[in-house]
Amino acid sequence: MSAALTSEVTADLQAIVGEQWVITDPVRLLAYESDGLTAYRRPPGAVVLPADTDDVSQVMACLAHAEVPVVPRGAGTGLSGGALAGPDAVIVATPRMNRIVHVDPENRLALLQPGVINADLTVAARPHGLYYAPDPSSQSACTIGGNVAENAGGPHCLKYGVTSRYVTGLTVVLYDGEVLRLGGLGRDSAGYDLTGVFIGSEGCFGIATEIEVRLLPIPQATRTLLAMFDQLEDAGEAVSAIVARGLLPAALEIIDRETIQAVEASIFAAGYPVDVEAALVIEFDGIEAGLDFEAEEAERCCWEKGAREVRRARSEEERLALWQGRKKAFGAFGRVAPDLLVQDATVPRTRLPEVLRAITEIGHRYGLRLANVFHAGDGNLHPNILFDRSDADELARVEQASREIMAVCVEAGGTITGEHGVGLDKRGYMRMVHSRDVLEVMRATKKAFDPWGGMNPGKVLP
């Protein structure tokens, strides 16, 4: 595309949304040069902050007319560089579109603008005894629009499933400004499931401007356990044993020694022993009857696999304390090293122990500090590499090691992302996991929504 973000175009944008909602000052654009992944820095040509579907449609039509590419942005917590635009492109950000249009308790549905923060939805639904199940660890800040675009998951998605299971309808604006209504309550759902196709499209198909989601009744009770292991692999085996016994925990999360040490050295110290190799957080929820049995069975699995200690939360405070080490891990790494690369890959759960062993070996070989935090129940790994960007040699080793870690996961029958998306960061790995034919179908799908190629160019597809 021949991009032309001229001053006439910005003036047109200002006329649509109002002058104060268009950012063009180069210094002010710096804040938008990264998302949650700071490895990439690309300031956009401008940032536009529309208020509603109509604004978005006009803004897009204007930009499409000038042939300027568009990149959607929610809260910028993404970890794959998905929300970055180059100087030739414009970011259309959703923070002003943060209204919960309604919560419909009878049908257990909510209609939202895309800039609504994930956790705010649960707060609004709680008085009706309902909540929104997908709970990415960034839920206090990330937007539902970003969740839809990334098909976000979270610790409790083991039992409840990821975003795609909860989105029932979408209003989508295409690059040329056309407004599509997909799915939704009472509407005809005959034909192809376009709502499903749009979810996980990482801003490459269009901008979601209204989202209808399903809410669930708040579980009656929970049981939370924390098991400590002297071997990381034992923790992995305990996970397999729990699943093999037919139990269905809401969450199964592993934190390794490096992570525990980082958390314990931070202001968020959670009281985990620092000399264990792994800690496993297990949570069950649902109706009260039967929970104790499940918790006891899971505890037995841990002992059988060589757990050193198993703690059980007796109160909500204790429950939060057990979760602390998992929840605060990401931030605690900030205290250990100036830069952090959060990897994201998925492997079949049964291959976890050997993949973990291989990843540890790669870390050693490249002399890097590696910390593992992961949604073990569904085999979603987050190896975190701690480093210092100003050390060029180390940066090169980080890139090399990342690539090898991906290769190991793919070889084990896994894939290159569990929930953070492909974005800019993983584009180069797409050929590792998809055949040429699959990539062709993806390209054709993208063309069906965006024949102009103006939406979030240079992302996802290699």
Add this chain to the structure above:
Amino acid sequence: MNSPGVALADALSGKRDLLLPCVHCGLCLPACPTYVRMHDENDSPRGRLYLMRAVVEGRIDPAADAFQTHIDRCLGCRACEPVCPAGVEYGTLLEYARAVAVAARPQPWFIRTLLGVFQRPGRMRTVMRLSRWLRASGLAGLGAWIIPRRWHTLRMGLAMLSASGGGKLRRLGRRRRAAPTEASVGPPDAYSALPDTDDKDEVRPARVGLLSGCVQAGLFERVNDATGRVLKANGFAAVTPSTQACCGALHSHSGDLEGARALARVNIAAFEGADVETVVVNAAGCGAAMKGYAQLLADDAEYATRAAAITEKIVDLSEILVRYGMRKGAPIWARVTYDAPCHLLHAQGVAEAPLEMLRSIPQLELVELKGSAECCGGAGLYGITHGELAQSIGSDKVDAILETKAEAVVTGNPGCMMHIGAGLLFRGAGIEAIHPVELVDESYRRGGLY
């Protein structure tokens, strides 16, 4: 970038280790009152830290409009600190960033003049006398009503002044319900005696130092008096060294770090001379500033250790009262709500003590205030310097307060009392912002404890 910019950035560069822990995760965005209203990431904590980092990296000049505007527009409420998983010390960084910003581009004359006044006790006294006269004569209140909106600074200033007057406390809870008879509450001596400290290791300090504060002393003498009485009733003798000065909070928040350091040194010497183990502060902003003396003077060869020692001794009034247990006074049959001052909740991490203080008052009905943890928009001089935004924030606060149907809103910081008070005044709400110790004092007075 030009060279003065580089020189200025040096100050901030020294704080690189405080900036680095920011992992750019964005979890702080929704906690920030300016981001939630302006929707521009430059008005978020992450965006502001990024601007600071850009100065440190020499990518932008601190005189740049964007740096000036967005650093200036920060409330300094520090709501971004408790939610940050990396523990970024935002408040400290902001002070350095302000210093860098101000050095690159001087502040408006009235701010400079105001800061100058706070540094000179003589002028301070004169200004306060004049202010009290404006308040007592009713001119402040009148001015707030008749001055047109576009003269925002003056209008707001007068409204805040007028709101600082108080005066409704004596009647609180008397009108709604008939005053209880002696028989229904028992004679005054039924009210509790000094509680024993159960913890044997904790010896109740007999003498404590007390910061008078400048606004507190000038406009809220009644709060200081109440503080003295309540401390005494609970067994503490309060000494107020006459050589003490303004705490320096306004100076460090406005980027005048040298001014703040000079004042800190004066106060350190004053309280060392008073020979006390505890220094009690009844204004959240001042308490936070004094708890920050160690950080402020960390590079001062002569004062670093002395500052660290004083920092250890600073407590908020609510902390000391609650720690050793409080006497009970007479019931107050009133419904009140509590707004947490940012510099108590976020900067000092004191959440429960003021609430416990209020719960110690028999029959007082304490209703929860929605958004109590969010800044009221007062933020030192912010209410005056950033009229429109401060009013938008303030008016959300007033809405929430009115929704509770409380007969008074309680908050332990003079700036918040005045800003919220002014907001209530503009609405003609007829209720006041009062300090928690005023309520305790009133309960003691009604109970005949003095």
